[in-house]
Amino acid sequence: MDDLHWLTIKQASEAIQAGTLSPVEYTQALISRTEQLDPKLNAYIKFTPERAVSDAKKAEEAIVKNKSITPMTGIPYGLKDIIDVEGFETTAHSKILIDNISRTNAYVTNKLDSSGGILMGKLACHEFAIGGPAFDLPFPPARNPWNINHHPGGSSSGSGSAVASGMLPAALGTDTGGSVRNPATACGIVGMKATYGRVSKAGVIPLSFSLDHVGPMTRTVEDNALLLNAIAGYDKNDPSTEQNQKIPDFTEFLQKGVKGLRIGLIRHFYTTDLKADDEMCKAVDHAATTFKKLGAIVEEIQVSPLSHFSSCNSIIMYCEALSIHDKWFKTRPNDYSKATRTRLMSGLFIKGEDYVNALRTRTKLTQEINNQFRNFDLIMTASSMEAACRIDEPETVARTYPRQARTVFNNTGHPACAIPTGLSTNGLPLGFQIAGSYFDESTIYQAAWAYEQENPFHNQHPDIK
Amino acid sequence: MSSESEMLLNELKELGFEILVDKFSQEIISAKKTAESLTETMPDLHHMYDEPSNVFTPKKIDTNNNG
Numbered sequence: 001m002d003d004l005h006w007l008t009i010k011q012a013s014e015a016i017q018a019g020t021l022s023p024v025e026y027t028q029a030l031i032s033r034t035e036q037l038d039p040k041l042n043a044y045i046k047f048t049p050e051r052a053v054s055d056a057k058k059a060e061e062a063i064v065k066n067k068s069i070t071p072m073t074g075i076p077y078g079l080k081d082i083i084d085v086e087g088f089e090t091t092a093h094s095k096i097l098i099d100n101i102s103r104t105n106a107y108v109t110n111k112l113d114s115s116g117g118i119l120m121g122k123l124a125c126h127e128f129a130i131g132g133p134a135f136d137l138p139f140p141p142a143r144n145p146w147n148i149n150h151h152p153g154g155s156s157s158g159s160g161s162a163v164a165s166g167m168l169p170a171a172l173g174t175d176t177g178g179s180v181r182n183p184a185t186a187c188g189i190v191g192m193k194a195t196y197g198r199v200s201k202a203g204v205i206p207l208s209f210s211l212d213h214v215g216p217m218t219r220t221v222e223d224n225a226l227l228l229n230a231i232a233g234y235d236k237n238d239p240s241t242e243q244n245q246k247i248p249d250f251t252e253f254l255q256k257g258v259k260g261l262r263i264g265l266i267r268h269f270y271t272t273d274l275k276a277d278d279e280m281c282k283a284v285d286h287a288a289t290t291f292k293k294l295g296a297i298v299e300e301i302q303v304s305p306l307s308h309f310s311s312c313n314s315i316i317m318y319c320e321a322l323s324i325h326d327k328w329f330k331t332r333p334n335d336y337s338k339a340t341r342t343r344l345m346s347g348l349f350i351k352g353e354d355y356v357n358a359l360r361t362r363t364k365l366t367q368e369i370n371n372q373f374r375n376f377d378l379i380m381t382a383s384s385m386e387a388a389c390r391i392d393e394p395e396t397v398a399r400t401y402p403r404q405a406r407t408v409f410n411n412t413g414h415p416a417c418a419i420p421t422g423l424s425t426n427g428l429p430l431g432f433q434i435a436g437s438y439f440d441e442s443t444i445y446q447a448a449w450a451y452e453q454e455n456p457f458h459n460q461h462p463d464i465k
Numbered sequence: 466m467s468s469e470s471e472m473l474l475n476e477l478k479e480l481g482f483e484i485l486v487d488k489f490s491q492e493i494i495s496a497k498k499t500a501e502s503l504t505e506t507m508p509d510l511h512h513m514y515d516e517p518s519n520v521f522t523p524k525k526i527d528t529n530n531n532g
Contacts, residue, residue, distance in 0.1 A: 304508070311506040318500070333485040341489065345496035346503070348477065354504045361508060 004029035005166035006461060009075050009223040012169065016063060016074040023063070023074030027056035027118055030076050034120070034167045037464060040148055042140040043162040045081045045091060047121040052076060055118040062116055072230045073116030077170040080156050081122040082129055082205040083214070085109050092205050094127045095138050095335045096328055106203025107235045108172060108214055115230045120168060123158030129174055129207045130155065130321060131340030132401060133391050144187060144388050145462040146428050151391040153186030153384075155179040159217045160187035164429075165464055170227050171217045176207045177313050178383075178406025180215035181418035181433060186388040188420040188429030188457065190224045190448065191217045193406075195439045196413030197242045199228075200235030208320040211313065211410045220458045221419070221448040225250035228441060245439055253442050254449040259295030261447060262376045263288070263434075266301055269405040270382035273306035276403075277386040283421040283430040284382045290454050291380070291447065301376070303368055306405055312365060313407035315350055315358040322347030339394075366412040373414075373437035378447055380434045381405050383418045387428035405433065415441045419448050420457045429457075470494055 004026055015021035031049045038044050059074040079085065082092045084102035091097045124142040126132055133141035133151055142157040144150040145165035152161040156173025160183025163171050173180040175193040184191025192215050199214045206212055216227035228250050234243045265288050270276040292298050325344050333341060372379060385403035389396045409416035416435040424430055436444040452458060474486045474493065
C-alpha cells in the first residue's frame, strides 16, 4: 500500500480490520514521515515513537484476538500539549510548565487509549493556548505545511500542521476563541468545536473555564465524526458535561444529504462587520451556493454585530485566564512570551462591572443565536477573514488574529465546524464554518459531508518533502 | 510617562505585580488600551434593568430548539 500517510482514519481502520494493514507498519510509516517533515514544520513538542510502536503492537494484538476493536484501533493520533498524558510533560508550549509531568491521563486521552488509538506525541500550540506564534519560547512555533513561511493558525497550531502534512490522520486541539477552527481553516482540514459539555475538559490546562472546548481535527468530515465518537461523553470530573445527553453515532446521517435542510447564512459578519478579503468572501459565498445546488434552503440572516461577540469573548477570556495565571504573572512574568504576556495583561484592566456586563451580554447573544435555530437547522458563515498570513511578521499576525467569526460559538456553546473549500491564488487554504443547534453535531457533519463530496478538497495535499 | 500612567503602575505594584511593572511597563500601557477598546465595543446594557441577574450559565440556556 503506497502513501500510507494519506490514508484517512476510515480507510486505515477498514484495512486494519480486514488484516491488510498492520498497525505497526502504519505507525512506522507515520514515524518515518514525521522524522522527515517535522524538522521543517515543528508540529511536535514531544514526539514519542517508542510509545507509538508499543501502542501499535497492542493494537495489533487486539486485532488478532478480535478484542475490543473500534474504528480508532491502530490509528495514530497526537494531542495538543495542554492535554495530559500520564508520565509525560504537559508544557502548554511554555517555559513556565517545562517540567510539569502529568500524574494522570486527561479524560480524552483515556478515551483514545481505551479505543485502541496510538499516541504519537504532544503537539505544539500557542503558549497556554492564547499567545500567538512566538520565537521567544523554549520550542519553535509550528509551521503551515502549505507554505512553511506562513502561520498554521492557532492556538492548536501543531495539531493543524501535523494533520494537514500527513504526519497524523487525527489530532485533538482545544478551542476557546476559535483555536481548533482557526488552524483547521489555515491548514485546509476539518476542525470541530462540539457543543459545550459534549467533550470533557478534565485533564486539560484551562484557558477560560466557560469558553474552553476540546475538539477533533482530521482531514475529512467522516474522520472527524469518528474521532468525536471516540472522545464524546459524560465525565464526572467535568461538571460541564451532560450526564443525560445521548451520544449518537456521529457518522449515522453523513450520507443523508442536505435536501430540504434550512441554512441561515450570516453574511454581514464577513462583508460588513469585518470585510473578508475577496477570495475568502467568494469561498464562503460559493459554499452557500453549493448547498443551494444540493437542495438546501439557504437564507441570509441578521444577528448582532460581530464585534459584540468578539469583545464579549475577549473580556470573559482575559478575566478567566488571568484568574489562572495571576500567581505566575506576579512571580514569573518574564517566563512568558511577549505575545502571551501582552494578551493576558489586558485582563488586569477589565473592571468587575465590565466582566459582569460581558456575562449579561453573553446570555443575550446566546439567546439570539439559539432563537435562530427555531427557523434554521444550521448556520453558516466565515471562519477566518483571509488565508494564513506570514508567520514572521508579528504586526500582520496581530492584525489578522482577531479577524475571524469563530468566537460567536464559543460564547454561545453551539457546535461549530470549520470546513476547507480550496486554495487561494497563492496556494493557501480557504474555508468556512457551519454551526448547529445544541448537541446536534450530526446535522453539521451531514451538511459538511455533502459539501465535501461536491468539493473534494481533502484529495489535495501540500507538496512538502 | 503621564502621571496617570505612573499612578496605574504604582497601583499594580501595590497589588503584587512589581516584577511585571519593573520589566514591562510599556506593554502594560498597551494592554490597558486593548482592554479599553474591548469594553468600548460592547453594547450598552443600561436598559436591561428588567434582567438584573441575567448572567450566563450554560444550565440556564434552553437547549431544546424544537419548540
